Amino acid sequence: MNSVLGIILQRLGLGLLTLLVVSILIFASVNALPGDFAQAILGQGATPEAVAAIREDLGLNKPPITRYFDWLAGVITGDFGTSFAQANMSSFAGADTGKGGIASVADQMWPRFKTTLFLAGTAAAISIPLSLLLGILAALYRNSAYDRFINVSTLSAISSPEFFLAYILILFLSFLNPILPSLSNISEGMPFLDKLYYTLLPALTLTLAVTAQMMRMTRAAIINLLASPYIEMARLKGVSPMRVILIHALPNALAPIINVIALNLAYLITGVVVIEVVFVYPGIGQLFVDSVKNRDIPIVQACCLLFATVYILLNLTADIMSILSNPRLRHPK
Amino acid sequence: MSDQEILLSVRDLKIEGRADETWNPIINGSSFDLRKGEVLGMIGESGAGKSTVGLAAMGFTRDGCRISGGSVVFDGIDLVTADAATKRALLGKRIAYVAQSAAASFNPAHRLIDQHTESPIQHGVSSKSDSEADAMELYQRLRLPNPEEIGFRYPHQVSGGQLQRAMTAMAMSCRPDLIIFDEPTTALDVTTQIEVLASIRDIVEQFNTAAIYITHDLAVVAQMADRIKVLLRGDEVEEADTRTMLSNPQQDYTKSLWAVRSFQRELKAPVAIHSTPVVSVQGVSAAYGKVPVLHDISFDIHPGRTVAVVGESGSGKSTAARCITGLLPPGKGLIQFDGESLPADYRQRNRDQLRQAQMIYQMADTALNPRKKIGEIIGRPVEFYMGLKGAEKRKRVEQLLEKIELDPATYIDRLPSELSGGQKQRIGIARALAAEPKFIICDEVTSALDQLVAEGILRLLADLQDTLGLSYMFITHDLATVKSIADEVVVMKEGKVVEQGPKVEMFQPPHHPYTDLLLSSVPEMDPDWLTNLLNERGVDNIGDAASAKI
Numbered sequence: 001m002n003s004v005l006g007i008i009l010q011r012l013g014l015g016l017l018t019l020l021v022v023s024i025l026i027f028a029s030v031n032a033l034p035g036d037f038a039q040a041i042l043g044q045g046a047t048p049e050a051v052a053a054i055r056e057d058l059g060l061n062k063p064p065i066t067r068y069f070d071w072l073a074g075v076i077t078g079d080f081g082t083s084f085a086q087a088n089m090s091s092f093a094g095a096d097t098g099k100g101g102i103a104s105v106a107d108q109m110w111p112r113f114k115t116t117l118f119l120a121g122t123a124a125a126i127s128i129p130l131s132l133l134l135g136i137l138a139a140l141y142r143n144s145a146y147d148r149f150i151n152v153s154t155l156s157a158i159s160s161p162e163f164f165l166a167y168i169l170i171l172f173l174s175f176l177n178p179i180l181p182s183l184s185n186i187s188e189g190m191p192f193l194d195k196l197y198y199t200l201l202p203a204l205t206l207t208l209a210v211t212a213q214m215m216r217m218t219r220a221a222i223i224n225l226l227a228s229p230y231i232e233m234a235r236l237k238g239v240s241p242m243r244v245i246l247i248h249a250l251p252n253a254l255a256p257i258i259n260v261i262a263l264n265l266a267y268l269i270t271g272v273v274v275i276e277v278v279f280v281y282p283g284i285g286q287l288f289v290d291s292v293k294n295r296d297i298p299i300v301q302a303c304c305l306l307f308a309t310v311y312i313l314l315n316l317t318a319d320i321m322s323i324l325s326n327p328r329l330r331h332p333k
Numbered sequence: 334m335s336d337q338e339i340l341l342s343v344r345d346l347k348i349e350g351r352a353d354e355t356w357n358p359i360i361n362g363s364s365f366d367l368r369k370g371e372v373l374g375m376i377g378e379s380g381a382g383k384s385t386v387g388l389a390a391m392g393f394t395r396d397g398c399r400i401s402g403g404s405v406v407f408d409g410i411d412l413v414t415a416d417a418a419t420k421r422a423l424l425g426k427r428i429a430y431v432a433q434s435a436a437a438s439f440n441p442a443h444r445l446i447d448q449h450t451e452s453p454i455q456h457g458v459s460s461k462s463d464s465e466a467d468a469m470e471l472y473q474r475l476r477l478p479n480p481e482e483i484g485f486r487y488p489h490q491v492s493g494g495q496l497q498r499a500m501t502a503m504a505m506s507c508r509p510d511l512i513i514f515d516e517p518t519t520a521l522d523v524t525t526q527i528e529v530l531a532s533i534r535d536i537v538e539q540f541n542t543a544a545i546y547i548t549h550d551l552a553v554v555a556q557m558a559d560r561i562k563v564l565l566r567g568d569e570v571e572e573a574d575t576r577t578m579l580s581n582p583q584q585d586y587t588k589s590l591w592a593v594r595s596f597q598r599e600l601k602a603p604v605a606i607h608s609t610p611v612v613s614v615q616g617v618s619a620a621y622g623k624v625p626v627l628h629d630i631s632f633d634i635h636p637g638r639t640v641a642v643v644g645e646s647g648s649g650k651s652t653a654a655r656c657i658t659g660l661l662p663p664g665k666g667l668i669q670f671d672g673e674s675l676p677a678d679y680r681q682r683n684r685d686q687l688r689q690a691q692m693i694y695q696m697a698d699t700a701l702n703p704r705k706k707i708g709e710i711i712g713r714p715v716e717f718y719m720g721l722k723g724a725e726k727r728k729r730v731e732q733l734l735e736k737i738e739l740d741p742a743t744y745i746d747r748l749p750s751e752l753s754g755g756q757k758q759r760i761g762i763a764r765a766l767a768a769e770p771k772f773i774i775c776d777e778v779t780s781a782l783d784q785l786v787a788e789g790i791l792r793l794l795a796d797l798q799d800t801l802g803l804s805y806m807f808i809t810h811d812l813a814t815v816k817s818i819a820d821e822v823v824v825m826k827e828g829k830v831v832e833q834g835p836k837v838e839m840f841q842p843p844h845h846p847y848t849d850l851l852l853s854s855v856p857e858m859d860p861d862w863l864t865n866l867l868n869e870r871g872v873d874n875i876g877d878a879a880s881a882k883i
Binding site: 227228229230232233234235236237238239240243247248251252327328331 | 388391393395396420421422423424425426429430432434437438439440441442443451452455456486487489490
């Protein structure tokens with residue numbers, strides 16, 4: 001097991017290093033955005049003095065390198081700074097901090113992130129088992145009418161823009177047949193089932209968007225193994241076709257499947273901006289879009305860093321799980 | 334045997350394979366009967382359709398193949414017309430299969446014993462605990478070490494010879510009436526092969542199991558089979574009981590198979606005492622990372638001579654070659670060429686030093702770029718080392734093709750995929766010759782080839798040596814090849830040279846005990862060879878066990 005532990009520690013170290021590089025990129029690109037907060041908030045007619053005063057107040061006139069290290073030092077100690085526009089943001093759900101109105105970035109982001117996680121979690125809970133099942137069945141009945149149907153339909157789903165899928169679902173599930181609400185304005189105090197009810201439509205849209213990749217990778221990874229001698233051996237032992245796939249092929253096909261699942265999970269969390277806007281879902285994606293509009297740099301930076309961390313962590317988990325799915329590493333000689 | 338009832342009856346079996354959108358015949362009508370407890374040996378070169386017939390005897394065809402006619406009747410059931418469920422009920426339970434490579438045919442994700450008990454549990458023959466207890470007993474009978482514990486290991490934790498025996502045990506798990514053995518020892522070293530052969534023969538006798546034993550090795554089939562059937566490119570050549578077949582083959586093709594090991598180079602005069610060796614390996618030790626592979630090996634290769642390096646897989650033969658070519662810089666020791674020391678790393682050698690030592694590989698399939706034409710493959714070293722271009726280059730390539738006895742006009746614009754295995758290996762030779770080297774390393778160059786084809790390659794190499802004065806380092810595990818072309822022999826075991834000297838001395842006693850073990854483990858055509866050898870060595874002293882004692 002020592003070799004596995006070594007690999008995991010190495011991956012963790014690399015993950016941290018990646019995160020550091022990403023933090024530089026985020027800081028540089030956010031600073032390269034045209035315009036700044038002072039300009040944005042004061043509008044066209046602002047006097048240069050007023051702009052300078054606000055810049056001075058927020059520390060925007062310090063050199064970028066100093067600002068980067070100030071920010072980094074804050075991030076490492078868990079302090080993401082204070083939102084420039086927190087006063088403007090208090091109207092949003094979940095931003096009520098109870099600390100006399102001054103909301104830190106973390107206070108603003110955390111409730112939003114939780115709601116996004118809820119949406120992503122719901123979508124994952126539907127899409128992962130569904131795509132595994134569809135993929136396994138497609139491998140079992142490969143080249144049949146079912147296989148072709150499922151391939152064509154998942155591919156059509158992934159090829160359509162998400163907002164289009166979203167409006168189609170709204171049309172059929174909430175307009176023509178009013179089963180589900182088209183606005184997902186959930187709030188923190190809602191009972192779980194209500195939250196689920198309001199989240200279902202965006203979650204279904206996301207499911208349509210991610211199922212194809214996971215299902216096709218499951219199918220391909222399994223079919224790829226079907227020509228191997230140990231699968232032939234299993235067939236020659238009189239093992240049923242379903243058991244051949246589940247017991248003999250699937251355990252050896254896990255590594256690529258896990259990796260695609262991780263990529264799609266990361267997409268569910270970080271790629272939900274459009275869906276949140278369509279369904280007015282109060283998640284991190286909306287916060288992000290609003291902050292970019294307002295040039296609210298601390299929040300934009302923190303969101304980017306959060307997305308990067310989610311990506312890196314999920315890929316790290318996938319790496320570790322693929323390593324663990326290899327019996328050669330789990331049971332060294 | 335003839336008093337036993339017939340278990341399997343194959344009549345006029347025809348099989349087709351799909352290639353280029355059409356179905357082409359692979360087997361043109363095979364017929365045979367197998368009685369209970371009888372072992373039928375099926376022999377032929379690669380591509381003769383042995384495995385295809387073996388699998389069809391289970392009612393199974395690989396993807397891209399189909400049974401197009403005839404019948405396979407097992408105990409009253411025609412497996413050609415039976416539905417999938419009927420066949421599944423028989424497979425594993427009454428008909429079992431032992432594959433060529435146990436390492437590839439055991440599922441890497443499951444423990445051996447879980448794979449062993451799968452058939453009995455799935456077919457409802459016995460419970461998991463009964464079947465596990467039975468597995469341990471079978472492991473014991475097959476003389477696997479630690480029979481109580483070995484089943485709980487994963488395939489990668491067990492050696493090749495042990496896996497092959499574990500697979501035989503697995504085939505026995507439901508006590509089938511028929512087992513198909515598909516080249517079960519081809520991938521094993523000679524010393525390990527004996528152990529597996531002895532185990533298979535014992536257990537088949539004990540349980541009175543009928544078997545089809547597929548192999549390309551005549552000496553092996555002579556030990557295992559009651560009757561032998563010879564196949565050639567999908568056609569049946571002849572069938573007779575083993576002793577008749579060995580002593581009195583009827584067909585020309587069978588006779589040619591029997592006579593294959595006849596090529597013999599004449600002996601050369603001993604090396605002059607003060608001659609400078611072409612290649613001199615001096616006290617070389619090498620390691621892959623932290624794993625030591627070679628320990629202080631030394632040998633010389635003199636001009637115009639062939640040094641055979643023999644040993645089992647993992648003995649360090651190929652690693653020694655990698656040290657000489659500079660692909661693996663040795664940790665200690667020296668490689669000299671014509672009396673001059675070479676830089677250890679090939680990147681520090683100049684073009685002329687690189688040119689002098691060339692290599693020919695075991696798998697011509699993977700050693701030739703499949704997207705380049707023959708003219709380009711051979712032309713590349715002609716241009717790189719000799720600086721020839723255009724018409725001059727093409728002329729040189731044509732000369733080289735003539736040297737390897739392939740017609741230049743026909744072959745120069747072909748792709749490797751349009752050539753046979755033997756022809757591809759000839760291209761490998763031509764590519765090595767293109768550099769006009771003094772010294773060529775031949776790494777198992779004949780072991781992937783059929784015997785008749787291999788003999789042609791050996792003859793070609795010998796002729797080239799005579800006309801061009803080449804020196805060869807000939808890496809092989811096949812002692813018959815050593816006998817036919819070597820001048821000197823180096824025997825390696827576990828990264829050390831255990832014995833070396835002129836061939837005549839090596840093949841005469843007294844030997845180093847390990848050389849003796851290697852020599853005596855090579856199967857002979859005598860059907861009583863295995864029995865006699867086992868009596869001589871004693872059951873506990875065969876194969877791995879004997880090797881470990883030396």
